[in-house]
Amino acid sequence: MAEVYTVAIIGSGPAGLSAAAHAASLGLSHILIEKTDHLSDTIYRYQKGKHVMATPSVLVLRSDCDFDAGKREKILDQWNQDVAAAGVNVKFNADVKAITGDKGAFVIELKKGDPVQAENIILAVGTQGNPNLMRCEGGNLPHVLYQLDDPGEYTDEHIFVIGGGDAGIENAMGLIADAGQNNTVTLLNRGADFPTAKKPNVDGLLTARDAGRIGVVTESNTALVEPGWITVETPQGSTRYKCDRIIARMGAAPPRAFVEAAGVAFASPDRTAFPTLTPTFESTTKPGVYVIGALAGYPLIKHCMNQGYDVVEYINGNTSLEAADEPLLKDKLKGLPGNKSVAEWLEFLRSHVEILNGLSPLQMREFLLDSEVRAYSAGDPIFIRNEQGSSLFGIASGSVKVEVDPSNPNVTVPIGESSIFGEVGLISGRRRGATIRAADACICVEVPRMAALKLMSQVPEARETVNRVTTERQVLQIFKSGLTPADIKDVLAGAEVKDVKPGEAIITEGDLSDDLFIIRSGSMIVEKTLGGKPMFMSYVPAGSYSGEMAMIERSPRSTTVKAAIRSTVVKLPAEPFRELLKRKPELDKRMRDEMKARREINAFVESQQDKFAGAVDMYSSVANFLIKQGIGEATDVLLIDESLCVGCDNCEKACADSHDGLSRLNREAGTTFANIHVPTSCRHCEHPHCMSDCPPNAIRRGPDGEVFISDACIGCGNCQRACPYGVIQMDKPPPPKPSLLKWMLFGMGPGPGQPDYAWRKKAAAKQSSESPKLAIKCDMCSGKSGGPVCVRACPTGAAIRVSPDAFLSVARIERSAG
Numbered sequence: 001m002a003e004v005y006t007v008a009i010i011g012s013g014p015a016g017l018s019a020a021a022h023a024a025s026l027g028l029s030h031i032l033i034e035k036t037d038h039l040s041d042t043i044y045r046y047q048k049g050k051h052v053m054a055t056p057s058v059l060v061l062r063s064d065c066d067f068d069a070g071k072r073e074k075i076l077d078q079w080n081q082d083v084a085a086a087g088v089n090v091k092f093n094a095d096v097k098a099i100t101g102d103k104g105a106f107v108i109e110l111k112k113g114d115p116v117q118a119e120n121i122i123l124a125v126g127t128q129g130n131p132n133l134m135r136c137e138g139g140n141l142p143h144v145l146y147q148l149d150d151p152g153e154y155t156d157e158h159i160f161v162i163g164g165g166d167a168g169i170e171n172a173m174g175l176i177a178d179a180g181q182n183n184t185v186t187l188l189n190r191g192a193d194f195p196t197a198k199k200p201n202v203d204g205l206l207t208a209r210d211a212g213r214i215g216v217v218t219e220s221n222t223a224l225v226e227p228g229w230i231t232v233e234t235p236q237g238s239t240r241y242k243c244d245r246i247i248a249r250m251g252a253a254p255p256r257a258f259v260e261a262a263g264v265a266f267a268s269p270d271r272t273a274f275p276t277l278t279p280t281f282e283s284t285t286k287p288g289v290y291v292i293g294a295l296a297g298y299p300l301i302k303h304c305m306n307q308g309y310d311v312v313e314y315i316n317g318n319t320s321l322e323a324a325d326e327p328l329l330k331d332k333l334k335g336l337p338g339n340k341s342v343a344e345w346l347e348f349l350r351s352h353v354e355i356l357n358g359l360s361p362l363q364m365r366e367f368l369l370d371s372e373v374r375a376y377s378a379g380d381p382i383f384i385r386n387e388q389g390s391s392l393f394g395i396a397s398g399s400v401k402v403e404v405d406p407s408n409p410n411v412t413v414p415i416g417e418s419s420i421f422g423e424v425g426l427i428s429g430r431r432r433g434a435t436i437r438a439a440d441a442c443i444c445v446e447v448p449r450m451a452a453l454k455l456m457s458q459v460p461e462a463r464e465t466v467n468r469v470t471t472e473r474q475v476l477q478i479f480k481s482g483l484t485p486a487d488i489k490d491v492l493a494g495a496e497v498k499d500v501k502p503g504e505a506i507i508t509e510g511d512l513s514d515d516l517f518i519i520r521s522g523s524m525i526v527e528k529t530l531g532g533k534p535m536f537m538s539y540v541p542a543g544s545y546s547g548e549m550a551m552i553e554r555s556p557r558s559t560t561v562k563a564a565i566r567s568t569v570v571k572l573p574a575e576p577f578r579e580l581l582k583r584k585p586e587l588d589k590r591m592r593d594e595m596k597a598r599r600e601i602n603a604f605v606e607s608q609q610d611k612f613a614g615a616v617d618m619y620s621s622v623a624n625f626l627i628k629q630g631i632g633e634a635t636d637v638l639l640i641d642e643s644l645c646v647g648c649d650n651c652e653k654a655c656a657d658s659h660d661g662l663s664r665l666n667r668e669a670g671t672t673f674a675n676i677h678v679p680t681s682c683r684h685c686e687h688p689h690c691m692s693d694c695p696p697n698a699i700r701r702g703p704d705g706e707v708f709i710s711d712a713c714i715g716c717g718n719c720q721r722a723c724p725y726g727v728i729q730m731d732k733p734p735p736p737k738p739s740l741l742k743w744m745l746f747g748m749g750p751g752p753g754q755p756d757y758a759w760r761k762k763a764a765a766k767q768s769s770e771s772p773k774l775a776i777k778c779d780m781c782s783g784k785s786g787g788p789v790c791v792r793a794c795p796t797g798a799a800i801r802v803s804p805d806a807f808l809s810v811a812r813i814e815r816s817a818g
Contacts, residue, residue: 005029007315008108008118010096012039014067014301015293016124017083018308021064024086026316031116032088033108035095039079042128042294043301046072047174048150054302055198056369062324063305091116099262103288119288120315123259124308126294127252134162134248138225144246148174155181157244160230162222164189168249169201175247176213186215186241188222188232195453196251206695210717219566235522235566235633235687236724237502254295264289267358270460279343279361280314281307290315297363297458325365332368336375336443349373353394353445354418358461370451376438383422385435388700390449392466393422398442403435414439423470426452431701467497471570474518478545481587491580494573500563506571507547507561514550514574519543521687522567523633528559538598539564541803542686548595551577565633634683635705636780636801638665638790643675644798654793655778660733664778665790681790682707682727682778690719690728690777698775708779715774728777 007023009016012034023030038044043052054061054069061067065082067075083090095111099121108116131146133139151174161172164187172187187205194202209216223238224231230243253271260266263286267273274297276284281296283289292298292307306324313321329342340348346364350356359367373396376382383389385406395417402421405411415421415436424433426449447455456463472492476483497520500506506517509529524540537559540546546561551574581588640651649667656663665681672678684707691699691707698712699719709719720728780801781788791799 002114002117003029004105005031005116005118007120007122007312008033008106008116009122009124010108011124011126011293012090013042013124013126013293013304014040015298015304015308016122017079017088018063018065018305019122019124019292019312020088020090020308021082021086022309022312024088025064026312028312028316030089031118032083032090033094033096033110033116034090034092037092039083039090040076042126043072043076045128045147045149047148047171048072048152049177050170050174052301053198053200055200055300056302058328059302059306060324061302061305062309064309065305067301067305096258098258099289106288120290121262121288122290122292122308122311122315123262123264123295124291124293124304125255125258127254128294130255131248131252132250134222134225134246134250136222136224139222139248141225141227143227143244144225144248146248148247148249151175151177152181154183154245156183158184158242159186159245159247160241160243161185161187161247161249163187163249163251164191164194164218165196165249165251166198166201168247169194169197169205171247171249172214173201173204173208176208179213184215186217188220189216189218190221191453191457192218193450193453195450195457206718210721233501233566235502259291259295262286262289264291267360268460272458272460274360274363277360277362280319281311281362282314297360298366303366323365325369329365329368333373336373345373349394349396349445352396352418353420355392355394355420355455355459355462355465356445357465358459363459367451367455370448370454372446373443374446375443376441378438378440380438382436382438382444383432385432387432388697389422389432390425391422392420392426392447392449392452394418394420394445394447396443396445399439400436400442400444401439403437406434409435412439417442420466420469423466423473426466468492468495470520471495471497471518474520474543474570475572478518478543479587479591481584481590483584483587487580487584490576491572494576496571498569498571500567500569502563502565505560505562506569507550507557507559509557509560511557512550513557514547514554516545516547516551516572516574516577517561518545518570518572520568520570523564523686524561524567524569525564526559526561534560542567548591549599550574552581552592552595633685633687634803635686636684636803638679638681638778638788638799638801640667640677640679641675641798641800642672642677644796645677646796646798648795650793650795651790651799654789658781658784658789659776659779661737662731662733662776664776680725680727682780683725684778684780689722689724694719702780702782706780706782707777708782709775709777713774715772717775719775719777728775730773731776732773 006028007030009020009030009032012020012032016032017039020030020032046052050072052070052072052075054067064086066078094113096108097111098109099106100109101107104119106118106121108118108121110116134144148171154175159175161168161175168187172185175183175185205214205216208214217232217234219235221233222230223233225246228242228244229240230246231238231240254274256266259275264275264283265285267276275291275295277291277296278284281290281292283291290311292311293304296307298304298307310321310323326342333342333345336345346361346368350359350361350364356364356367382393382400385403395415397417399414399416400421401412401414403409403411404413421436425431456466472485472488475488475491476485500522506524507513519540519542521542523542524546526537526540526546527534528537529535540561549555550557581591652663652665652667655665665679667679669680670678684705688699688707695716695718696712696714698710699707700710701707715730717730720730786792788801791801
């Protein structure tokens with residue numbers, strides 16, 4: 001009769017082998033089932049020579065197998081020795097087909113060989129056998145790989161690594177480790193940040209990028225794969241690159257069909273969801289089946305090994321065992337009111353903060369290690385208007401109040417229990433837009449930006465909640481008219497968030513669609529066909545809406561609306577919105593008034609086309625030229641009217657004299673169309689590229705939208721490389737100049753403006769120390785009275801600083817026609 005094991009462990013990765021080794025040390029009858037001929041296939045398939053990290057460093061390792069940071073080969077050798085020394089019963093080359101039976105009498109059917117019987121089953125199969133595949137055209141070509149075994153195999157190739165997680169970064173770094181291989185390697189990352197990767201990996205990647213050893217393209221998607229080429233989409237548009245090989249490391253999903261067939265339920269239908277488990281790793285729907293490791297949502301090796309040890313203790317009856325991270329969580333929660341245990345606090349926070357509802361108790365433990373929980377008394381400030389901050393807050397109990405009127409703190413809007421706030425700073429990087437205080441005694445969870453991005457990338461419910469709340473608040477802010485969340489509930493029920501590529505239309509002239517669109521990020525341009533060709537009509541910035549004419553009048557679309565840059569829009573269904581207008585006459589009147597104004601503008605442009613076709617054509621051409629120069633993502637841009645400019649360079653000189661002797665603009669550089677010149681000067685982008693990778697967080701956004709560099713700059717140059725417009729320079733402040741009076745009376749010093757190189761070098765030689773180079777860019781003369789000095793110093797009025805929506809207006813046609 002076949003032996004019935006106390007525990008059968010399926011999968012010999014870090015979690016499984018740790019469980020098997022501890023079962024052996026306790027003398028429990030066990031079997032470790034592995035489908036390959038070696039232990040820990042995931043680690044085994046790491047690239048040769050890969051350095052394996054032992055994070056988090058603060059977590060104590062609790063396992064019968066040793067583990068410390070080191071090379072892949074060394075770790076595998078150590079584990080083989082540990083498993084042999086412990087006397088683990090391993091069955092290699094055993095591929096599991098199905099699990100049947102119940103607790104105490106499970107049967108594990110194998111594809112080959114006799115079935116295995118066990119009282120308890122530990123699933124430690126991981127997720128690496130089910131990688132996320134490329135879905136673009138050409139993604140199935142033979143040069144697209146999902147595994148990198150030996151980086152040394154490839155030489156003299158253009159290689160793209162897709163994925164900004166640990167696997168992608170480590171593969172990319174392995175491919176550039178030997179410069180003699182002469183590979184040109186580029187890593188593509190979908191987001192601007194790397195929330196799921198370990199910090200040492202991210203730091204190493206960015207250091208290699210800064211040294212010119214690797215290319216990194218963030219906020220990118222693969223649009224097309226062809227033999228020898230790859231087309232990549234970024235916020236600026238599409239670019240085609242030479243590409244011999246693609247290593248796609250875009251994560252993996254659990255082997256859901258196999259796990260569900262065993263009776264284990266998942267948290268949601270989403271492909272990336274994890275099984276629902278008790279705090280002791282047991283399935284909530286199949287008693288006797290325990291899930292640990294990456295399959296449970298814990299991909300870090302040290303976590304996995306601790307779980308392997310703990311789950312065997314639980315099966316053996318030690319239900320009082322505390323998790324290895326218990327002391328860390330106790331210390332983090334000790335200042336909160338009440339006398340709750342860690343488990344009680346975790347469940348309280350999970351169930352009372354909406355964005356955490358989708359987390360399992362195990363995921364909550366990992367999440368809380370990265371976050372902070374604080375108690376506030378009524379009136380305590382949580383953050384202050386104009387403070388720098390990008391963390392997200394969740395309200396676990398009580399409520400907060402938002403001071404919406406800076407001049408009157410008594411005008412407030414409440415946010416209640418379970419909701420979130422701070423999402424604007426998380427998404428846009430802007431300073432806090434309002435002061436938020438505790439309305440009464442409350443408990444809030446503060447989630448740092450990287451932890452919040454990780455949460456949103458891994459937990460669909462959290463991502464959907466942030467999107468829904470952001471959409472709700474944006475709708476209320478844009479349409480005002482006394483609307484409440486209850487008023488727009490039906491509208492939001494059918495809302496859809498869409499990413500739009502540059503040049504892609506959300507509305508097409510003549511279409512019968514009637515949905516309304518909110519521009520969440522990016523910007524749109526509106527065009528109308530006149531005289532057989534598209535004419536630029538207007539510019540629609542983020543925070544605006546479009547499509548109201550067709551929605552209200554049920555008429556065909558009168559214009560085409562398309563993205564100027566990569567944008568995100570919220571599509572609101574027409575019928576619920578029309579019902580909202582019936583219930584809210586004030587909103588209906590306001591939107592009809594705005595619609596009337598837009599229709600008058602359209603009619604004016606059409607009339608000017610008949611009377612002043614040249615002026616309209618010129619206006620449309622200039623507008624399209626500016627959009628191509630990136631004005632679509634600007635919030636404030638310097639333009640020069642060359643018909644008025646006399647070339648005196650007063651603008652540059654004034655800029656230098658008001659900024660430590662260094663000008664922040666180059667008048668002659670840049671591009672020109674007709675009489676409009678776009679000099680090299682910061683555009684203060686809505687979503688600044690320069691802010692995406694600033695190690696000391698020195699690049700900030702001021703209360704008026706200006707993007708500036710603080711004294712915390714370390715001169716790394718990341719911002720200069722990230723800026724697509726070349727407006728950031730690395731330089732050091734020149735030595736102090738003699739005063740203007742001394743220059744005028746005695747000829748001392750170089751005179752007004754930025755000193756030339758010869759004077760700077762000579763003056764610097766007299767100083768005892770030399771200043772390091774730092775990042776320098778336009779700050780819109782923040783803190784200086786009177787506004788930008790470049791504009792004030794222009795004697796002819798040629799220089800202007802404007803927002804795109806103000807400049808790209810129909811008034812330009814009227815001026816040209818007149």
